[in-house]
Amino acid sequence: MTSETPKKLSDWTAEKPERLSVEDRMAAEALIIDVDGFEGPLDILLTLSRTQKVDLRKISVLQLAQQYLLFVEKAKELRLELAADYLVMAAWLAFLKSRLLLPPDPTEEGPTGEELAVHLAFQLERLQAMRDVAARLMGRDRLGRDFFARGSPEMVERVKTVTYTATLLDLMQGYARIRTRDEFRPFVLDRESVYTLEEALGRMRGLIGFAGDWTEIMSYLPEGWDQDPVKLRSATAATFAASLELVKEGKAELRQADAFAPIQLRRRDPRE
Amino acid sequence: MSDVEEDRIEESLFEAPPVGEQERMVEAVLFASADPVTVADLNARMPHGCDAAAALVHLKKRYEGRGVNLVKTGNAWAMRTAPDLSFLMQKETVETRKLSRAAIETLAIIAYHQPVTRAEIEEIRGVAVSRGTVDQLLEMEWIRFGRRRMTPGRPITFVVTQDFLDQFGLESARDLPGLKELRSAGLLENRPPPSLGASLDDEEGGEDENQTELFEE
């Protein structure tokens, strides 16, 4: 990584969007360093530091600051538009330079020039270290390039079992839902004590065949309908009406001995 | 220099790798390849002088009885997991779903009214009970068939199972809360104005009677 030449730097894919116009680009070609190929001011400082050819820990930060300021000057001469962070770094380095050159002022607060220089050297060393290990990392054997995974993986078949759950609350709510819904049934007349003509007719049609002789129609009343007077009245009326219906159909005969006497019914022989 | 001469020099420079090494190569290629590989293909990919066919014989023996076997498909070779271990290639996932509303209601009716016939369930729910719903509950072993009802048609009845009681943490179906408790628990809150028919309390009374009778058999 350390042997990279500036020319090569420009080949790296720039992370930042193109900042230069075509004209500027032409001008930049002439410049020793393509600024756009750099990854920020720290990157430039690192590249410049290589000219010192010393351990980064023993680097002359003052010399480096001067080199950077010179670089910025040159870029300005070439009317190369530098990004703000490059200029911020220039300003900071100019400040650092003055601190390093002037004897320390004991009344002044904050870190000394030496401390700042040490930190800058640390930053450069750390960035260089990261680049070195990045290169080592990328140089490792890689999956799909140097070693390989199973070419035809056998698919794991998924067997899905579904289990159902319900809680006691679900159950109770379900039941409550049904029971309360019952109360919402549409309104219908309560026909509990009403014996209809249809019911009577159905019953008599079934029974009439068994009764050969005259039988009182009251005996055709359904079981249990003779206790409650309301029910008795309804059943009597329905049975009488049904009897008339049967006579009309020619299936039965009716007779009554006297007024209010019991009404009798007899099946009419179809052959007659 | 002629081609023949070149070949000769190459041969002496690049002697075929040892058999063990060839076996490794075949192993790696078969492993990484998406499709079965023919002997010709193997030979083409391996260094000059290799004998893939011989390496395959060794490799096949090495994998005999292992979890992975060397198999020939057509005229090509591939590595496959041993057929007896196919069960490992299945991943069983258990998905828990909520019981459907129809199933819950049916289950609730069976629990509260057991033994109860299908016709009775339908009458209470007001809709037909689908075969699937009953089958599901039977399969889950939360309900089972009870005795036949001694009425015309002798319909089969349903009752809840011990599994059901365990699932819902009930000692017996009699522990199911009655309507009064459901209401005090706020489960009957959305009841309509009590203007129609018999009051709920009466109904509940009848209910309880039913239940007692049913559970004491």
Next chain:
Amino acid sequence: MSDVEEDRIEESLFEAPPVGEQERMVEAVLFASADPVTVADLNARMPHGCDAAAALVHLKKRYEGRGVNLVKTGNAWAMRTAPDLSFLMQKETVETRKLSRAAIETLAIIAYHQPVTRAEIEEIRGVAVSRGTVDQLLEMEWIRFGRRRMTPGRPITFVVTQDFLDQFGLESARDLPGLKELRSAGLLENRPPPSLGASLDDEEGGEDENQTELFEE
């Protein structure tokens, strides 16, 4: 029969398979899968009572020096072809997307400094990290979001993934090349610029703690 009794019978009926058989099972599962499989996953797929971890030890030994090796990445295991046979694999090589310099550096910083915040990456590189770079690494699933840093603003951190380890044939992040040297040289410290007050020192403390935890677990 009670459930307890049933369980007991089941256990005696289905004793754990012999060790050799367990090894075959692990072999089959790992062989079949393109992705690393965790020990927990293996145990879940194997019959009750199996010890995948023990079987892996045997299996690893068995595949030593073979064309296919058993490797550990993160807390999972995978079968991979031996790297020295890569020359045979041109056919299988997938053209990988070339990473930008920014992406490579960002990846390295995340790997060596994890968990690391975006601000810290920018501090180390001396330049803003573009969204695209992080997105690309996230998309490749080489990095993922870690825990939030317990500092003002609670910034999110980045860490490398198991896929990353798998890709670079690393057993764990501790095996990163040169990690020890970097640490002893103090180059993995998040040393704050001297102009900033003591407040940052606390953050640094937390940082180190985090890192130690991550790399030593």
